[in-house]
Amino acid sequence: MEKSxxxxxxxxxxxxxxxxxxxxxxxxxxxxLDLSGPGGVRAALVRALRxxxxxxxxxxGTRLPSSxxxxxxxxxxxxxxxxxxxxxxxxxxxxxxxxxxxxVAQAPAGRSAAGRSTSAGGPVRPPARPLHDLRTGxxxxxxxxxxxxxxxxxxALTAAPNEAFGxxxxxxxxxxxxxxxxxxxxxxxxxxxxxxxxVCAGFMQGLALLGDVLRxxxxxxxxxxxxxxxxxxxxxxxxxxxLVPLPVDGRGADVxxxxxxxxxxxxxxxxxxxxxxxxxxHPDRRTAVVEWAGRTGGLVVEDxxxxxFRYDGRQVGALQGLAPDRVVYCGTTxxxxxxxxxxxxxxxxxxxxxxxxxAKSTGEWRTxxxxxxxxxxxxxxxxxxxxxxxxxxxxxxxxxxxxAALAEHAPxxxxxxxxxxxxxxxxxxxxxxxxxLQAAHWQGLALEGLSRYRHSAAPPLPPGGPDGVIVAYGTxxxxxxxxxxxxxxxxxPPPD
Numbered sequence: 001m002e003k004s005x006x007x008x009x010x011x012x013x014x015x016x017x018x019x020x021x022x023x024x025x026x027x028x029x030x031x032x033l034d035l036s037g038p039g040g041v042r043a044a045l046v047r048a049l050r051x052x053x054x055x056x057x058x059x060x061g062t063r064l065p066s067s068x069x070x071x072x073x074x075x076x077x078x079x080x081x082x083x084x085x086x087x088x089x090x091x092x093x094x095x096x097x098x099x100x101x102x103x104v105a106q107a108p109a110g111r112s113a114a115g116r117s118t119s120a121g122g123p124v125r126p127p128a129r130p131l132h133d134l135r136t137g138x139x140x141x142x143x144x145x146x147x148x149x150x151x152x153x154x155x156a157l158t159a160a161p162n163e164a165f166g167x168x169x170x171x172x173x174x175x176x177x178x179x180x181x182x183x184x185x186x187x188x189x190x191x192x193x194x195x196x197x198x199v200c201a202g203f204m205q206g207l208a209l210l211g212d213v214l215r216x217x218x219x220x221x222x223x224x225x226x227x228x229x230x231x232x233x234x235x236x237x238x239x240x241x242x243l244v245p246l247p248v249d250g251r252g253a254d255v256x257x258x259x260x261x262x263x264x265x266x267x268x269x270x271x272x273x274x275x276x277x278x279x280x281x282h283p284d285r286r287t288a289v290v291e292w293a294g295r296t297g298g299l300v301v302e303d304x305x306x307x308x309f310r311y312d313g314r315q316v317g318a319l320q321g322l323a324p325d326r327v328v329y330c331g332t333t334x335x336x337x338x339x340x341x342x343x344x345x346x347x348x349x350x351x352x353x354x355x356x357x358x359a360k361s362t363g364e365w366r367t368x369x370x371x372x373x374x375x376x377x378x379x380x381x382x383x384x385x386x387x388x389x390x391x392x393x394x395x396x397x398x399x400x401x402x403x404a405a406l407a408e409h410a411p412x413x414x415x416x417x418x419x420x421x422x423x424x425x426x427x428x429x430x431x432x433x434x435x436x437l438q439a440a441h442w443q444g445l446a447l448e449g450l451s452r453y454r455h456s457a458a459p460p461l462p463p464g465g466p467d468g469v470i471v472a473y474g475t476x477x478x479x480x481x482x483x484x485x486x487x488x489x490x491x492x493p494p495p496d
Contacts, residue, residue: 079431086435131444172199189317211239219265278417422474
């Protein structure tokens with residue numbers, strides 16, 4: 001690869017400005033970039049810009065041209081330049097701010113102009129472990145209601161009959177199944193009978209039971225959303241079911257693909273708040289999928305993983321209420337209380353309940369009776385409702401702070417999926433997801449990209465398909481949230 005020169009005709013507009021020995025931009029100057037050496041174009045550009053900063057030819061505070069301008073000068077793809085900028089921002093060589101563009105970073109304390117730590121003698125490195133976890137899958141575990149839970153446990157143990165300390169009903173304690181039937185009917189519109197509720201040790205255990213029953217029934221394939229939690233998909237795959245991904249768009253899963261698929265006997269959906277995109281299943285598609293199930297004898301598995309947390313005032317009830325004889329409703333305490341409880345439940349169609357109970361009777365599928373009794377007391381005493389209302393307000397405040405921070409400091413980043421749940425999706429410029437995740441790593445954030453949740457067998461995306469990161473704002477504790485937002489903003493790609 002040959003050496004190249006980027007020419008600046010006007011300050012900060014096109015080309016890479018040369019260093020002037022002080023901060024600022026320089027008009028009409030040429031910057032020599034050595035793009036020779038091993039690796040591809042992007043690696044060469046990263047190396048050349050890093051060397052220019054290290055040598056002092058690009059002084060602290062110098063504003064670099066936009067990715068579009070530099071790409072035009074160097075004859076590169078704009079995404080290549082944006083990705084290079086993102087990597088250098090992640091490493092601390094550059095900074096990116098709305099209204100200020102991309103600039104050479106001020107040399108941090110303890111680092112020489114050569115980019116070395118003067119105290120340790122080595123290059124600057126990211127934290128050994130993430131300082132803040134923004135990955136999905138859990139809630140604010142620091143807010144677990146310990147006092148109220150302990151009080152409920154004492155009351156439940158005091159009132160428990162002696163037979164509660166035996167092996168008990170494989171479906172779960174009747175106290176909990178009764179409490180759940182009342183709560184789900186009131187809060188989520190689920191048509192539930194305690195006899196058709198089965199308590200499990202987590203959502204994945206319930207899926208494993210369903211997968212086993214579906215296979216025994218002769219089901220060959222299960223449809224899943226093309227974006228979804230891959231571990232849930234793997235449970236069905238391990239049961240011997242082939243997975244058929246359904247496209248996901250702004251109206252949720254496109255269930256029209258189920259028509260004509262005689263091999264598909266079930267579909268797994270997140271209709272209230274699609275994971276991870278955050279959109280609810282459109283009413284037309286809700287109707288279409290239950291009609292498909294009634295017409296074909298198929299089964300809809302509804303994962304209502306965070307249905308309690310909705311912020312826009314428009315309630316989205318459970319899909320199960322439309323067709324309780326064709327929908328398996330699945331809920332859990334993992335988001336509302338804590339995943340450590342290992343408590344979940346399935347509300348089953350009448351013709352499926354006995355088969356699931358038989359499957360659950362064949363192995364060590366039972367759930368702690370003491371925790372079941374405690375949760376039943378927690379619900380019937382009203383403590384569960386109070387906790388959910390409190391957490392809904394807390395999560396909404398965090399969501400509002402996230403949205404406000406992005407609107408003020410990164411208005412070029414669109415945030416979606418914010419009407420409900422514990423996470424938001426930040427839509428990124430095409431080609432910048434990887435560099436954003438790397439920048440977040442250097443800022444001490446554990447963050448996940450949207451592509452991580454795309455099914456490998458999903459139809460190919462069009463060129464420039466969606467790039468994005470998923471921000472689980474429900475996970476950090478309140479006192480850490482301001483610092484989390486600052487680190488997140490530093491990780492995002494600059495505006496075009």
